[in-house]
Amino acid sequence: MRKREKAKIVFKELQKLYPQPKTELENWETEFQFLVCIMLSAQTTDVQVNKVTKEVFSKFPDVDAFANADVEDLEKVLHSINFYKTKSKHLIKMSQILIKDFDSKIPLFEKDLVKLPGIGKKTANVFLNELFHSNQGIAVDTHVSRVARRLELTNKKDPLGVSLDLEKLYEKENWYLINSMFVLFGRYVCKARKPLCEDCPLNDICKVGLEKKKNPQV
Numbered sequence: 001m002r003k004r005e006k007a008k009i010v011f012k013e014l015q016k017l018y019p020q021p022k023t024e025l026e027n028w029e030t031e032f033q034f035l036v037c038i039m040l041s042a043q044t045t046d047v048q049v050n051k052v053t054k055e056v057f058s059k060f061p062d063v064d065a066f067a068n069a070d071v072e073d074l075e076k077v078l079h080s081i082n083f084y085k086t087k088s089k090h091l092i093k094m095s096q097i098l099i100k101d102f103d104s105k106i107p108l109f110e111k112d113l114v115k116l117p118g119i120g121k122k123t124a125n126v127f128l129n130e131l132f133h134s135n136q137g138i139a140v141d142t143h144v145s146r147v148a149r150r151l152e153l154t155n156k157k158d159p160l161g162v163s164l165d166l167e168k169l170y171e172k173e174n175w176y177l178i179n180s181m182f183v184l185f186g187r188y189v190c191k192a193r194k195p196l197c198e199d200c201p202l203n204d205i206c207k208v209g210l211e212k213k214k215n216p217q218v
């Protein structure tokens with residue numbers, strides 16, 4: 001099956017599974033708070049992030065509070081998050097730059113966002129796609145990468161390579177859906193360990209799924 005044809009089937013099936021895919025990050029009310037949640041979620045599960053963000057936003061509710069935060073105070077509330085020391089520094093610096101250069105507003109172009117400390121293509125596009133359906137790029141995390149490789153939509157290992165391959169396969173107007181659908185599918189069906197291939201609607205077009213049908217013991 002040609003890659004483009006397979007990509008279409010994947011999209012159709014994932015839309016059936018997740019007709020309105022949404023982020024599982026909680027406790028945020030403003031664009032700025034959402035950006036903070038996404039930055040914290042790098043190399044950390046959403047569940048772990050959700051455990052701390054209530055306290056984080058009660059102590060540091062907005063860009064001014066983060067810009068003026070004492071790094072040690074911030075580290076204390078973020079200590080259960082992976083790389084909390086680096087993330088604390090990035091959050092403070094990013095907030096100071098937003099105030100100084102962007103009138104306290106978050107820029108809405110990927111090219112500006114990725115210049116801020118702690119923000120790469122993935123974080124920028126999760127933010128832009130989730131809130132604005134912006135379609136400036138496809139965000140690739142560990143779930144998106146794994147699902148795309150297992151389904152042979154890419155053979156790249158680096159997130160940039162995977163996102164460029166996916167961006168070639170999917171209509172730009174649908175890019176905002178790819179990350180959310182692939183993340184949910186990777187989190188709950190095509191899991192890293194023990195993917196649920198028997199229940200997967202894509203098991204007829206997936207090498208791993210077809211292998212498992214032939215040899216259920218694998």
Ligand code: SF4
Pocket residue numbers: 150151189190191195196197198200201202203206207208209210
């Ligand atoms: S068949 Fe298995 S490996 Fe393939 S996409 Fe489905 S869950 Fe993932």
